[in-house]
Every structure is written in C-alpha cells, then in structure tokens.
Amino acid sequence: AQSVTQLDSQVPVFEEAPVELRCNYSSSVSVYLFWYVQYxxxxxxxxxxxxxxxxxxxxxNGFEAEFNKSQTSFHLRKPSVHISDTAEYxxxxxxxxxxxxxxxxxxxxxxEL
Amino acid sequence: xxxxxxxxxxxxxxxGKPVTLSCSQTLNHNVMYWYQQKSSQAPKLLFHxxxxxxxxxxxxxxNFQSRRPNTSxxxxxxxxxxxxxxxxxxxxxxxxxxxxxxxFGPGTRLTVT
Numbered sequence: 308a309q310s311v312t313q314l315d316s317q318v319p320v321f322e323e324a325p326v327e328l329r330c331n332y333s334s335s336v337s338v339y340l341f342w343y344v345q346y347x348x349x350x351x352x353x354x355x356x357x358x359x360x361x362x363x364x365x366x367x368n369g370f371e372a373e374f375n376k377s378q379t380s381f382h383l384r385k386p387s388v389h390i391s392d393t394a395e396y397x398x399x400x401x402x403x404x405x406x407x408x409x410x411x412x413x414x415x416x417x418x419e420l
Numbered sequence: 421x422x423x424x425x426x427x428x429x430x431x432x433x434x435x436g437k438p439v440t441l442s443c444s445q446t447l448n449h450n451v452m453y454w455y456q457q458k459s460s461q462a463p464k465l466l467f468h469x470x471x472x473x474x475x476x477x478x479x480x481x482x483n484f485q486s487r488r489p490n491t492s493x494x495x496x497x498x499x500x501x502x503x504x505x506x507x508x509x510x511x512x513x514x515x516x517x518x519x520x521x522x523x524f525g526p527g528t529r530l531t532v533t
Contacts, residue, residue, distance in 0.1 A: 316460075339519035350424070350510055350524035351463070358519045397462060406451060406514055408522060410462035 309334040309400050313411035320388055321419055328383040328414045330372075330398030338402035340381040342372055345395040345413075354396070357381065368392075393418045423447070424525035426511050432531045433501050441496040441528045443511030452494040453522065454486060455510040463510055469494060470516065498530075506532045 310333045320326045332338060339358050343351040355366040362374040372383045381398060398411040425444045433439040443452065451470050455463035467476045469488045483505070485497040498505055508529050512522040 341521075343524075348527070348529070350426075350512075350526045351522075352524070353521050356519070356521065401519055406517060406520055406522070407465060407468070410464075412462045413460070 309338065309402060309409045311398050311400050311409055311411035313398055313414050315414050316412065317415045317417065319417045319419060322390055323387045325386050326384065326388050326392075326416065328396050328398075328416065330381045330383065330411060332379050332381065332398070332400045334379075334400060334402050336402050338400045340372075340374060341399040341401070341408065342366075342370070342381070342383050343397045343399060343410075345397065347394075351397060354383075388416070388418045390418050390420065392416060424511055424513055424523050426509075426525035426528050428528060429526060430529050430531070432533060433498075434533055435503065436500050439498050439501055439530065441498075441509050441511075441530070443494045443496070443525055444492050445511075445513045445523075446492070447513055447523060448491060449513035449523070450491075450516050451514045452488060453512040453514075454484075454494070454496050455512065457508040457510055457527070459507075466496070501530070501532045503532050506530055 312331045341356045342354040344354045345351045355364045357364050357374040365371045370385045395413045397413045399408040427442050453468040454466045457463040466480045487495045508527045510527045511525040514520045514522045
C-alpha cells in the first residue's frame, strides 16, 4: 500500500518570495512521483514528475522538485513565486504495477502582494 | 488540441434521482479513470477502465456505476444520489504503464438537493 502526506494544508507567501511545499510518501516498492496543480473549478494539470534518473526535476514555469529516497520526500520548490501561482498543489505517487495514483490531501498556495 | 472533455460542467440533481456524467477524450488513450473530489480533499479513485476491462476500487459504493461504450467515451452513473455524493467528479485518461501521465478533464461539479 502507498500513501502520501502533505503536512501543510495552506501556505501563504508574498509575491517574489521563495516557497517550498512538502511531500512525503510511503511505499514498499519503487515509486513514481508527481506534482499536480489545480486552479479553481478546473481539473488537475501535471506540473512535474520523477520516474528515474536525475533526482531533480523541473517544470517549465520555474518549479522544481527533488526526489530524496532516504527521506522518502519529494518537496516542491520555487525560488520566486508569482500571483498566478495561487492554486492547490497535489503530490501523488504511483507504483507497484499499474498506473493508479494515490494523492496527498493537497496544499493551498496563496500568493499575496 | 487533444483533450479530455466533461459534460456538463455543473449538474444539479435531486436526492435519489439518477444522474449520468459524461467524459470524452480525443487522446486515444486506453485507460480512463473516474475520481471523486470533495471540497478541500484529495481526488479519490472510484474506478478505471483499461480498454473495456473494468476495475472497481474496493471501497467504491455500489451506488456508483460506469460504462465505456467505446475508446472515446466513458460515463459515470449515480443510481440514487445522496447528499454525501455532492462533489467534483474528475475524469482522467492515460496510456498504459506505470508512471505515465494522467490527463484530467475540467470536472463536473455535482450538487444534490
């Protein structure tokens, strides 16, 4: 069985400040890790994913996440946030065969001026 | 553009009155998923299809059924909606294989009166 923990339900941050959204996972098998973003009243969009290889993965809009196997973490970071980054962010894990995703409970990122 | 479409975006039904939500895709993906997402919670997988092979999650209530008449379309039927079934229902698709990206539709927000 797999599980994902997102400890922070809400993260307020000022525009242009750095942010880190935390994600820890639990799995007995090799995992694939994802960050999805959800804007209000919309579906989820893939932000970035780790499948194998380099433990640092980046998105096109400046987010990055680092897979840390020893700490079972996949934290999401951005060095300078923008108002448009305000959204709900979900960490998810897939593994053990098949492509079923187990999501964390989400972190609401609120960027303020 | 290839995409996942959900209709309607907003659906209001009465307590106990059957309702059907629809999903279509132009991605030609083998796998289609239905998730239930309640307010401020993680998406919860209800079931998925691998081609015509139906896979029900163990804790999905019998009240929820699904049909996939062809590759492009998938339907979610709620036979007797209760107040607790009010939620956002998300459809997603993917190619087969662990770690492949799931593409989400915009969701249908169901209200039960």
